[in-house]
Amino acid sequence: MVNGKVWPNLHVNPQQYRFRLLNGSNARFYHLQLSNQQTFIQIGTDGGYLPQPVELSSLLLAPAERADILIDFSEMAPGTKVILTNNAKAPFPDGTTPDPQTVGQIMQFTVINAPVIPQKKLPPVLNHMPQLTPTKTRTLTLFELMGPTGSLGLTLDGQFWRNSVSELPQASSTEEWQVANLTTDTHPIHLHLIQFLLVGRQKFRSDDYLRDWKRLNQTTPPGTPPYYSKPKTLSIEPYLQGQPIAPPQNERGWKDTIKMYPGEVTTIRARFASQDGSPFPFDPSIGPGYVWHCHMLEHEDNEMMRPLKILP
Ligand SMILES: [Cu+2]
Numbered sequence: 559m560v561n562g563k564v565w566p567n568l569h570v571n572p573q574q575y576r577f578r579l580l581n582g583s584n585a586r587f588y589h590l591q592l593s594n595q596q597t598f599i600q601i602g603t604d605g606g607y608l609p610q611p612v613e614l615s616s617l618l619l620a621p622a623e624r625a626d627i628l629i630d631f632s633e634m635a636p637g638t639k640v641i642l643t644n645n646a647k648a649p650f651p652d653g654t655t656p657d658p659q660t661v662g663q664i665m666q667f668t669v670i671n672a673p674v675i676p677q678k679k680l681p682p683v684l685n686h687m688p689q690l691t692p693t694k695t696r697t698l699t700l701f702e703l704m705g706p707t708g709s710l711g712l713t714l715d716g717q718f719w720r721n722s723v724s725e726l727p728q729a730s731s732t733e734e735w736q737v738a739n740l741t742t743d744t745h746p747i748h749l750h751l752i753q754f755l756l757v758g759r760q761k762f763r764s765d766d767y768l769r770d771w772k773r774l775n776q777t778t779p780p781g782t783p784p785y786y787s788k789p790k791t792l793s794i795e796p797y798l799q800g801q802p803i804a805p806p807q808n809e810r811g812w813k814d815t816i817k818m819y820p821g822e823v824t825t826i827r828a829r830f831a832s833q834d835g836s837p838f839p840f841d842p843s844i845g846p847g848y849v850w851h852c853h854m855l856e857h858e859d860n861e862m863m864r865p866l867k868i869l870p
Pocket residue numbers: 712743744745746852853854857858862
C-alpha cells in the first residue's frame with residue numbers, strides 16, 4: 559500500500575522525479591527495484607542529504623527508515639509502464655520470499671506524453687558530515703528471551719521496559735554504541751531525539767558471545783520472570799571476526815534508524831546535541847525523557863524498547 563492505496567499507478571512526465579520514501583510497515587522490510595532494471599539515485603537518508611549522490615540498482619528499506627531518491631523517466635517512451643518491486647524475505651532476512659503477484663509489487667509508473675523538461679545536474683557534493691569523536695563506548699545486545707517452548711520476547715540487553723534506566727548520556731557528549739545482534743532477525747534500531755552516524759558493522763561469533771553473556775549475567779530472580787536486571791558488559795573484541803565492514807555509500811548520511819543484521823555488531827556514533835553540534839535549544843534532561851527501540855512494532859511493543867535519559 560502506498561499513501562493509503564493498494565498497488566497505485568502514478569502517471570509521470572518523461573522527466574526526473576524526486577520521491578521521499580518511508581517504510582511505514584509494522585515489520586516488513588522492502589528490497590526495492592524497478593521492473594525495467596533501471597538504476598536510480600539516492601540523495602538523502604533519515605536525517606538529511608547524503609555526502610554524495612549514490613547510484614543504486616536496489617534499495618533495502620527497514621521499517622521507519624527513510625530514503626530520498628530520484629528516478630529518471632526521461633528516456634522512456636510515452637506509454638511505458640514500470641513497476642516498483644519488492645523481493646525482501648519476511649521476516650528479514652531468513653523468512654519467505656514475497657509472492658511476485660502480491661507483496662512483490664509496490665506501485666506502477668506510467669509515462670505519459672509530455673514535453674521533456676531538461677533536468678538540473680546534481681552537485682557532486684550534497685552534504686558535509688562531521689568527524690564524531692566519542693568520549694564513552696557502550697556495548698549493548700539485541701537479546702531474545704527463550705523459554706522451554708521457544709521465544710518469550712525480544713529485548714534490548716535482556717532488560718524489560720520497566721527496568722531502571724541504563725542509558726544516560728551526558729548532554730552534548732558523543733557516545734559510541736556497539737550493538738551485538740544475538741537474534742536471528744535484522745532489527746531496525748531507532749534512537750529518539752538525535753541523529754547518529756554509522757561507523758560500520760563486523761561479524762562476530764554470536765553463539766559463543768551469547769553463551770558467555772548468559773554465564774556473566776543472572777536472571778532476576780532466577781527463572782521467572784526471565785529478564786536480566788543491570789546486565790554486565792561483555793567485551794565484544796575477543797569475538798570479532800574478519801575485518802570491519804565500512805558503511806555502504808547510501809548509509810553515510812545522518813541516520814536515526816539503522817539496520818542491525820544477525821551475527822553482526824553494528825557500531826554507531828551519537829552526539830547528544832543539535833544536529834550541527836550546538837547545544838540543544840531546550841533542556842533535554844527534563845522528563846519524561848526519550849527512548850531507544852527496535853522499530854518493528856511487534857518487537858517494540860514486546861519489550862524491545864528502553865528509556866533513554868539525557869543528563870544535564
Ligand atoms: Cu526488532
